Amino acid sequence: MTTRLLILGGTTEARRLAERLAGRADLAVTLSLAGRTLDPVKQPVPVRTGGFGGVVGLADHLRQNAVDGLVDATHPFAAQMSRHAAAAAAAAGVPLLAIRRPAWEPVEGDRWLEVESVAAAADALGPEPRRAFLALGRQELAPFEAAPQHAYLIRSVDPVEPPLAVPEAAYVTARGPFTAEDDVRLLTEHRIDVVVSKNAGGEASYAKIAAARHIGLPVLMVRRPAVPEVPAVATVEEAVAWVDHLAASREKRGV
Ligand code: NAP
Numbered sequence: 480m481t482t483r484l485l486i487l488g489g490t491t492e493a494r495r496l497a498e499r500l501a502g503r504a505d506l507a508v509t510l511s512l513a514g515r516t517l518d519p520v521k522q523p524v525p526v527r528t529g530g531f532g533g534v535v536g537l538a539d540h541l542r543q544n545a546v547d548g549l550v551d552a553t554h555p556f557a558a559q560m561s562r563h564a565a566a567a568a569a570a571a572g573v574p575l576l577a578i579r580r581p582a583w584e585p586v587e588g589d590r591w592l593e594v595e596s597v598a599a600a601a602d603a604l605g606p607e608p609r610r611a612f613l614a615l616g617r618q619e620l621a622p623f624e625a626a627p628q629h630a631y632l633i634r635s636v637d638p639v640e641p642p643l644a645v646p647e648a649a650y651v652t653a654r655g656p657f658t659a660e661d662d663v664r665l666l667t668e669h670r671i672d673v674v675v676s677k678n679a680g681g682e683a684s685y686a687k688i689a690a691a692r693h694i695g696l697p698v699l700m701v702r703r704p705a706v707p708e709v710p711a712v713a714t715v716e717e718a719v720a721w722v723d724h725l726a727a728s729r730e731k732r733g734v
Pocket of ligand 1: 487488489490511512513514515528529530531532533534536537553554555556557558559560561563615616617619
């Protein structure tokens with residue numbers, strides 16, 4: 480009996496889960512991407528790309544494709560998708576599991592100022608000109624146009640088009656993971672005096688935080704948005720166990 484799984488992805492955890500489940504005869508796994516990255520990393524299972532059309536669209540998709548289990552392995556800042564997943568899974572009667580990566584916590588030597596949003600981070604840079612490193616999604620840079628007195632270094636996976644409408648901005652296109660050593664060099668070369676980051680959690684993008692600590696730079700850390708309370712695990716390993724349990728219980732019930 481085949482158990483059909485839909486993984487909402489765009490994260491390392493989603494890809495790792497797909498790697499762990501690919502090739503299993505008892506599962507048919509599809510990974511869903513938002514389509515934000517122009518040339519996404521190759522995935523080990525079939526991929527579908529683009530929005531579903533809100534809660535109703537996702538619920539229809541779950542029914543039409545006879546999905547037996549939904550895994551929300553989206554980015555911690557993709558809160559809308561997580562809300563839609565919770566509502567659509569409930570509407571379609573499909574079991575849902577979220578993989579919620581723990582947030583980063585400040586450690587000795589960190590100089591964080593936590594803010595509620597990217598716009599609040601742009602505001603918190605203050606009136607005096609600073610040299611800020613922005614490692615944010617390229618769709619999220621607009622608030623910094625309201626603070627053109629600062630010089631920006633922007634790192635993104637895809638080029639920022641059009642560029643930010645500010646007098647001084649430099650761009651680096653690169654795909655993580657990065658090392659703290661590389662990021663110390665980058666921040667030093669560009670004479671950065673403040674880092675702006677979302678509290679993504681995980682290892683792939685932590686290097687800039689470790690680098691800031693090493694150099695003694697302040698970090699404007701954007702807090703995570705609230706996500707719905709659904710059954711959740713922190714690791715891919717636990718998600719595999721949930722899938723095993725789901726597949727076994729369907730087998731037992733003969734559905
Ligand atoms: P979002 O605001 O939660 O989602 C907006 C819409 O995009 C959703 O309502 C859905 O459209 C579609 N969508 C999102 N994830 C999807 C997926 N896995 N499969 C299919 N459709 C998906 O999320 P976002 O706009 O992608 O990003 C918000 C924040 O998350 C940003 O801070 C971004 O940098 C960060 N982030 C996202 C990803 C990612 O892969 N999505 C990766 C890294 C970081 P419909 O309502 O039409 O279904």
